[in-house]
Amino acid sequence: MFMGSSSFISMGKALKKKTPSTNADARRLMFVDSSIKAEFVEIVQLPNPTNLLDGALYAVLDGTIYLIRGILPNVHPVSLFVDNTILNQSFLATFRFDVIFIFTSILFLAPDKFMSMPQRIYELYRSGLNESQGHGALEAGAFALWNNNVDKIQERIRYLCDIANPGEAKDVVIKPNVSKFQAMLEYKVQSLEKAVRSSNIIMGSYCQSKETSNSEHVRKHYITVQDGKLRSFAWSLISSMLNAEARNRLVPSNGSMIDHQAIDDVNLSRKPVITSSKRPKQRKIAVASGTASITSFFKPV
Incomplete structure (x- = not known):
């Protein structure tokens, strides 16, 4: 399943970038009840599965890839709250990412053609106007994922595709099998539903x-x-x-x-609904003196 438990990684060793003036006042909220600390996390740019010509930030930790969604390091200030207390603001929310989504998006750019995966990547970033728009880093990232067989992507793609030249060829000519890909996504949906219920x-x-x-x-x-x-x-x-x-x-x-x-x-x-007109009794929660609370976040800066 592509989505796992959220984790939090420190961006203390990330390269410093100049904060754009347009985003200087941008602020975001994050709520967590636990965190994972890492000594070193590598931040890389790989293709965004929703738009392969755009890059997305990913974290690589112990050989596992995590997608960083929504928050850009050193651009959007982040306020992190744990148990109503402000913690370190240099954290990012991530989740385990399955690279098969990137290659599924690549395959369905030309789903009716038999082509090898390297050829599909090359044509995506080198054909027409795309070649002049400087997508070298994204092309290199896609090739790195494929050539290093991250998440056993080569074997999985072979299983999910029809093969024109079956055998031991390194770069087989493939075409996506729609039924198999639909079954793969259905399995991911069912796994996600099961995880939601069990958790x-x-x-x-x-x-x-x-x-x-x-x-x-x-x-x-x-x-x-x-x-x-x-x-x-x-x-x-x-x-x-x-x-x-x-x-x-x-x-x-x-x-x-x-x-x-x-x-x-x-x-x-059809089920009966029990309602009541009584107003709930409010309780005031005691907070230690000097503790920054969530309400202070919304005060004008």
Whole structure:
């Protein structure tokens, strides 16, 4: 499964970059309940699976690749809160990345042609206008992933593709097998759904909360996971790792996902809902004197 537990890495050894004036006042929030400290983390630029001509930042730690999403080092100031306390601001959120998403996006740029993977990479970054736009680093990164067989990508691509020259040739001529790639993505979706349930991850995108008790001393909520919405949520995460060409061929239509949601909505509407007009009793949580709290983040700078 491409998404694992979030981890946090220190950017203390990253190359310093001049902060653009347009982003000088940009601020972001991050909330965590645990962190992983690393002595050394290498930051590299590789193709962005959603747009192969754009680069994305990745962290390499102990031979494992992690995608850094949303936050650029030394550009967007980050405020990190753990248990309502501000911690070091030089941390980035990452998650385990499966490089097969990059090569799936490459394959479906020309899904009906038999071509070797090196030839596909070369034509992507060297053909037409792309050659003059300076994509050398992205091309080198894609070749490095392929030639070093990161995540056993060569064997996996061979299995997922139709091969024109089967044998022991180093660079086989391949064409993506749509059915196999769809099955691969379906497996990732099911794995993500299973991980969400087993980890008891509660999000409003796919959960519904019902209040079953609202006394002065006890408040109880019954939270249910809506299968259709959870599936749509999982597909949205998986599809966000592919370019438009791959999504159009591999991701189910929105209509099929909406049908699942409609069934869930009908079933939920038949269940009794317990409501109460009583207002919950508010409690004031004591905080140690001098501790920076989240409310201070929103004060004008």
